[in-house]
Amino acid sequence: MSNITSRAAPPPPTAADNLKFYGLWAAVAIFLLVLPKVFGSGGALTTFSLIGISIIFALSYNILLGQTGMLSFGHAVYYGLGGFLVIHAINIIGANKWAIPLPLVPLIGGLTGLVFAILLGWVSTQRSGTAFAMISLGVAELVASSALILRTFFGGEAGISANRTKLLSFFGWNFGPQIQIYYLVAAWTLICMIAMYALTRTPLGRMCNAVRDNPERVQFVGYDPHVVRYIAFCFSGFFAGIAGSLAAINFEIANSAYLGAVQSGTVLFAAYIGGIGFFIGPIVGAIFVTILSLGLSDLTTVWQLYFGLFFIAVVMYAPGGITGLLMMHRPLIRGGTLGSVLPSYAVALVPTLALMIGLMLGIECIVHYTMNPMDDPNIKAFGIPFNAASPLTWATSVILIVGGFFISRMTWKRVAVAWDEALTVARAKELAA
Numbered sequence: 001m002s003n004i005t006s007r008a009a010p011p012p013p014t015a016a017d018n019l020k021f022y023g024l025w026a027a028v029a030i031f032l033l034v035l036p037k038v039f040g041s042g043g044a045l046t047t048f049s050l051i052g053i054s055i056i057f058a059l060s061y062n063i064l065l066g067q068t069g070m071l072s073f074g075h076a077v078y079y080g081l082g083g084f085l086v087i088h089a090i091n092i093i094g095a096n097k098w099a100i101p102l103p104l105v106p107l108i109g110g111l112t113g114l115v116f117a118i119l120l121g122w123v124s125t126q127r128s129g130t131a132f133a134m135i136s137l138g139v140a141e142l143v144a145s146s147a148l149i150l151r152t153f154f155g156g157e158a159g160i161s162a163n164r165t166k167l168l169s170f171f172g173w174n175f176g177p178q179i180q181i182y183y184l185v186a187a188w189t190l191i192c193m194i195a196m197y198a199l200t201r202t203p204l205g206r207m208c209n210a211v212r213d214n215p216e217r218v219q220f221v222g223y224d225p226h227v228v229r230y231i232a233f234c235f236s237g238f239f240a241g242i243a244g245s246l247a248a249i250n251f252e253i254a255n256s257a258y259l260g261a262v263q264s265g266t267v268l269f270a271a272y273i274g275g276i277g278f279f280i281g282p283i284v285g286a287i288f289v290t291i292l293s294l295g296l297s298d299l300t301t302v303w304q305l306y307f308g309l310f311f312i313a314v315v316m317y318a319p320g321g322i323t324g325l326l327m328m329h330r331p332l333i334r335g336g337t338l339g340s341v342l343p344s345y346a347v348a349l350v351p352t353l354a355l356m357i358g359l360m361l362g363i364e365c366i367v368h369y370t371m372n373p374m375d376d377p378n379i380k381a382f383g384i385p386f387n388a389a390s391p392l393t394w395a396t397s398v399i400l401i402v403g404g405f406f407i408s409r410m411t412w413k414r415v416a417v418a419w420d421e422a423l424t425v426a427r428a429k430e431l432a433a
Helices: 002-008 015-038 042-068 076-096 106-124 129-149 178-200 203-213 215-220 225-251 261-274 281-299 303-317 321-328 330-335 342-371 391-432
Strands: 378-381 384-387
Touching (some): 015 042, 042 178, 042 225, 042 261, 076 106, 076 129, 076 225, 076 261, 129 261, 178 203, 178 225, 203 215, 215 225, 261 321, 281 303, 281 321, 303 342, 321 330
Antiparallel strands (some): 378 384
């Protein structure tokens, strides 16, 4: 009986575990403080601010999808409403000279997201799965269309703008320079990350996982799955409102794009690509998606197409996301057998890259003749010039696609064999230890 009890109730964390835990968060805080010293350009600071906002938004979405198992197509509602309320709040506070500094204003956006989540969540969370997804989509379309109808509040297509520097200065900061906005976003990002991680460690977070995995059993032990989903929905709306308020502060404007389907789709992509099964997954996904979208938009005009193709590839071949792929290698690293798999990876990478280059070449040629058929066929994509009208270009694309596809299939089968062998050896070493 004592053995069973010890397995059911693991020992509390030791002092070394606590030191490691708090040291990790301290390292994150130091990293955020030092980052502008290394990359201090205006473009870099803007990118870092967008990444911080995306991290909060993606983590708030993962409270629904990853923690509670609710697929939402309308999470931008609470993001956008939080942004609009903050813009109005900045204008009101600035006009009346109220002694409210800008760092406290994101709380207004968070409370806005919470209020609307309370109002809309009770009906939305009656069911999970497809029913919840369709309800969230309907609510999103309703709010997005209202943004173009209620022009007094939403400002129509132009949106509502504000001047953040008119608020009370905070220790001499008026938050005009971008570096001050970066530190504001970084501080709120760290606070929200800690708060949402702490939420996952509470009994409510555990019940959210239980509702995701087996709602019938949760109901059997005396909990109402609807109430659990509703509370998680409210927390998600609160943090989404904070993310929207930081975005509004950063750009000093809120428009209908904050409420649109693109915003809801982007946060879904970020959470899923990063990996919804891990807390760090949405963080990785937010960083990756933000950098990818900013980088691809400068390299090609159809960057959203590549974005969608990459998402499809992740869903088909890596459902655990980027973090899931990385975590798969932990047993090999612990067993010291990762090196035996790396040569197979290197061999498989060559035909895979050839396949990707062939696809990009074919897509750019097709897009050129679809969108700009009368323009000069000498075009440039991803920094590489080529002639879209040349038969050699089309032949090269076909050869790379067909050859890369068949060769990559054979090489990745070899990777699977090498992986199984390395995993078997790693488990044998772990058992021996």
